[in-house]
Amino acid sequence: MQKQQTNQELATPVAARYARTSASVQSQRRNQWLALMLLSPALILFIMFGIGPMLGAAYLSVLKWNGLGSPVFVGLSNWIAYFHDTEALKSLWLTIEVMIFSWLIQTPISMMVGLYLAGRQRHRSWIGTGYFLPLLLSSVAIGLLWSYILNPNFGLVDTLMTNLHLKFLALDWLGSPRLALWSLVAIVSWQYIPFHSLLYQAGRRQVSESLYEAACLDGANGWQEFWFITLPQLKYTVVTSTVLMLTGSLTYFDLIYILTNGGPGDATNVLALNMYETAFNKQLMGYGSVMAVVIAVFGILLSVVMIRLTGFKNMESQAEGV
Amino acid sequence: MGPSQMLRKFIVTVLAVFWLIVALYPILYLLFESFRSQETYLTGLPWLPPKHLYFGNYQSVLSQGFGIYFLNSTIVALVSLVMIIIFGMMASYAIVRLKGWVSSKVFMLFLAGLAIPIQAAIIPLYLLIFRLGLYDTLWAMILPSVAFALPLSILILVNFLRDIPKELYEAMMMEGIGTLGLLWRLAFPLSKPALTAVGIFNFVQIWNNFLFPLVLTNNPNLQTLPLALQHFQGQYTMNVPAIMAAVTLSAIPLIIAYIFGRRQLLAGMTAGFSK
Numbered sequence: 347m348q349k350q351q352t353n354q355e356l357a358t359p360v361a362a363r364y365a366r367t368s369a370s371v372q373s374q375r376r377n378q379w380l381a382l383m384l385l386s387p388a389l390i391l392f393i394m395f396g397i398g399p400m401l402g403a404a405y406l407s408v409l410k411w412n413g414l415g416s417p418v419f420v421g422l423s424n425w426i427a428y429f430h431d432t433e434a435l436k437s438l439w440l441t442i443e444v445m446i447f448s449w450l451i452q453t454p455i456s457m458m459v460g461l462y463l464a465g466r467q468r469h470r471s472w473i474g475t476g477y478f479l480p481l482l483l484s485s486v487a488i489g490l491l492w493s494y495i496l497n498p499n500f501g502l503v504d505t506l507m508t509n510l511h512l513k514f515l516a517l518d519w520l521g522s523p524r525l526a527l528w529s530l531v532a533i534v535s536w537q538y539i540p541f542h543s544l545l546y547q548a549g550r551r552q553v554s555e556s557l558y559e560a561a562c563l564d565g566a567n568g569w570q571e572f573w574f575i576t577l578p579q580l581k582y583t584v585v586t587s588t589v590l591m592l593t594g595s596l597t598y599f600d601l602i603y604i605l606t607n608g609g610p611g612d613a614t615n616v617l618a619l620n621m622y623e624t625a626f627n628k629q630l631m632g633y634g635s636v637m638a639v640v641i642a643v644f645g646i647l648l649s650v651v652m653i654r655l656t657g658f659k660n661m662e663s664q665a666e667g668v
Numbered sequence: 669m670g671p672s673q674m675l676r677k678f679i680v681t682v683l684a685v686f687w688l689i690v691a692l693y694p695i696l697y698l699l700f701e702s703f704r705s706q707e708t709y710l711t712g713l714p715w716l717p718p719k720h721l722y723f724g725n726y727q728s729v730l731s732q733g734f735g736i737y738f739l740n741s742t743i744v745a746l747v748s749l750v751m752i753i754i755f756g757m758m759a760s761y762a763i764v765r766l767k768g769w770v771s772s773k774v775f776m777l778f779l780a781g782l783a784i785p786i787q788a789a790i791i792p793l794y795l796l797i798f799r800l801g802l803y804d805t806l807w808a809m810i811l812p813s814v815a816f817a818l819p820l821s822i823l824i825l826v827n828f829l830r831d832i833p834k835e836l837y838e839a840m841m842m843e844g845i846g847t848l849g850l851l852w853r854l855a856f857p858l859s860k861p862a863l864t865a866v867g868i869f870n871f872v873q874i875w876n877n878f879l880f881p882l883v884l885t886n887n888p889n890l891q892t893l894p895l896a897l898q899h900f901q902g903q904y905t906m907n908v909p910a911i912m913a914a915v916t917l918s919a920i921p922l923i924i925a926y927i928f929g930r931r932q933l934l935a936g937m938t939a940g941f942s943k
Contacts, residue, residue, distance in 0.1 A: 381766035387754075388755040388758065388759035388822065389759070391811065403789060405792075462680065476692040478926075479926075481922075485878060487919060491698050491912070492694070502715060505715070536690070541938070545942050549942065641787055646783045
């Protein structure tokens with residue numbers, strides 16, 4: 347009797363645990379089915395029109411194809427041709443130049459503007475209203491606007507400089523091979539500085555004021571405050587902004603297409619433009635795809651290197667939270 | 669205030685005003701030109717506002733069938749946004765609330781998608797759209813726009829949904845509401861701020877997209893505004909005031925949003941990038 351009882355006592359929890367487990371396994375399975383149902387519209391669209399085409403570019407890069415007839419498998423010959431193609435390599439180099447110089451111009455100005463707007467000056471809000479206006483225009487709109495500002499015959503800059511007797515500044519800013527790239531970098535910076543200023547403004551507002559109060563008590567001056575508090579605290583913002591700037595300049599297309607279309611000659615023929623030309627004007631889908639893959643790999647490498655270098659764990663923590 | 673502080677303040681103010689001129693003046697120039705008649709454009713002083721406001725450019729641009737491009741842009745943007753918001757919300761909810769192998773792997777895939785530049789996928793995308801018979805339809809712009817918007821949108825929504833307290837869900841579950849009911853009746857209404865940010869961010873991206881209409885359409889009647897602007901410039905090379913009016917018109921929704929909800933618009937534009 348007593349024995350039976352113990353047996354029963356033993357048996358029940360075990361059985362109960364079994365029952366519980368299978369119920370939770372079942373509900374877990376049901377949950378995952380439901381999850382799959384909820385995820386599927388987004389997933390199907392993303393695989394079909396996002397990840398799929400991206401992998402497709404790698405596949406296309408080993409084909410010779412005009413997009414219409416039947417594709418021919420050519421192995422790595424597109425790739426070999428690419429690394430012997432001086433025009434393509436020049437375009438790669440131009441892209442790197444644009445990347446470096448637009449970063450060098452945009453970062454300090456964006457940081458100054460952002461910090462200024464996060465400060466306590468009067469008139470800040472209406473000045474800020476003016477600063478962010480370029481954000482309202484598309485790249486195409488900005489391209490058209492600047493093409494008329496810089497037009498060498500009746501543009502704003504030309505007329506203004508001529509009238510101010512500064513003839514040496516009334517140049518053909520977009521039409522001369524020596525100047526075109528610099529003009530583009532300047533216009534791109536004009537377009538994107540407002541966006542990065544916003545990032546820096548938000549970043550500065552996140553910094554706790556107590557740090558500055560403490561520094562003030564220690565008798566730190568403005569420079570020391572910036573150097574020892576603001577800059578280290580803005581690390582996350584600098585990384586984010588830099589990754590966006592670099593990957594952005596890797597893919598600049600609209601603005602350059604409108605302003606110079608890669609010219610004069612090939613002075614502004616950056617990667618994305620070169621790829622578009624090759625694939626859609628010369629109908630070389632395979633060779634153009636080599637450039638597409640170069641853009642993608644370059645972009646991914648940049649992001650990964652930047653994130654590693656700065657020990658920035660945002661992505662990992664994003665994934666851990668799942 | 670010591671002399672050195674005065675000097676610093678002075679330098680900061682000078683720089684601030686200088687930058688204001690750099691940022692603002694090109695936009696003022698755009699407006700000045702768009703209200704000039706063509707004669708005064710060629711003879712007047714381009715850096716001053718026109719003596720008389722001339723509305724003829726806007727009239728002629730609108731009579732050039734600019735309305736249809738506006739409509740195309742609006743349809744593409746709105747249909748894309750509805751899809752992004754509904755599908756993005758469903759996916760994000762599954763990732764946050766239905767944890768497991770499936771949802772975590774899919775989330776990783778979407779995170780990887782953050783690094784894909786549109787330009788790198790455009791060639792196969794063109795071939796795909798062509799094969800599917802979608803070339804020269806508005807869907808050719810809508811579907812890729814949705815696909816490329818999903819990764820960042822899902823990241824923003826997942827971060828937001830994670831912060832909704834479990835107790836709220838539990839309280840509603842007590843009333844016998846199921847998993848799907850919680851999504852429509854709790855997660856959706858609570859996520860309004862995040863959905864607004866996702867909506868604004870993607871609206872700006874899609875409204876201004878040039879590459880998709882350029883590569884995936886050919887029919888002039890299907891052009892969205894950025895492509896229409898480029899064609900317009902080809903036709904009206906010499907009528908600069910008309911082009912400037914067209915450029916201004918193409919930014920109307922953002923200009924209106926800026927006037928009435930600047931803070932929200934700017935916050936939406938940087939959604940997902942600033943913590």
